[in-house]
Amino acid sequence: MQQYSEILRSYDINPSYTRLLIYQYLKEVRSHPTAEEIYRAILGTLPTLSKTTVYNTLHLFTEKHLATMIMMDENETRYDLITKPHAHFKCMNCSKIFDVAIEPPAIDAAFLKDYIVEDAQLLYRGFCPECKKTL
């Protein structure tokens, strides 16, 4: 986990044990988890963990541009480490989320001149191969 400490430090985040665990989870599981999922996953390793700390940490990661919030249905915020831009596909039946190898299109120059674009998200919704069968 030593290398993760360095990463956190490079984002100006003090690498506490809790933060490392959360970072590791995001890094290794890569499933766009909700705060709840992260909380439950890490409870096994760190039974004293509180949900507040998970939220604190995720806010911190977002603020420092290490992670990004992604909004999907059902009013649950999910989190993803910032890597290269990509799209998400969410199955309307089983709620699974799939990464799609497609980049959000660049916004046109005229718009860019007046606005500052920090982040782009591309979300597709529909039915995954499994759920498609049952329709």
Place this chain on the structure above:
Amino acid sequence: MQQYSEILRSYDINPSYTRLLIYQYLKEVRSHPTAEEIYRAILGTLPTLSKTTVYNTLHLFTEKHLATMIMMDENETRYDLITKPHAHFKCMNCSKIFDVAIEPPAIDAAFLKDYIVEDAQLLYRGFCPECKKTL
């Protein structure tokens, strides 16, 4: 409002007065309102309106594919009538939402073969011209 009745009927929605008012609001205001905003706006015309009815109606519209839910920050669901696909830009400072004349890219054929894509959303976040100045 006669023509609106026809539209609702064509989506297999019984055009009650309440539903017409909500449809009209979505149609004429076009600002991707939240349920709360719709509720407050229509209260003036229909003081007995309840928020439950607003939610009922929005769910009905969504189910019948007349409207679509769009998810943004802050865990608030916004609603938009389904027109042609377009993108949204949300100011991270003032929270205003701007329509962007750009289409979500078509998902590639290989993906399409296995999945059913019902809906695409493209969301940009950043700072609008007004808020840009104050940074």
Place this chain on the structure above:
DNA sequence: ATCATTGCAAACACTTTGCATACGC
């Protein structure tokens, strides 16, 4: 000793649910 980090409990905001009332044909 000081400052940062964590955690609890309560508050909050948005949405849904269950059921009762009212409305339209």
Place this chain on the structure above:
DNA sequence: GCGTATGCAAAGTGTTTGCAATGAT
């Protein structure tokens, strides 16, 4: 009168807040 539409109040869910406790240097 029967089925649909509406509305109230309560519950539910995810998130935030205030503050106290703990930890690190």
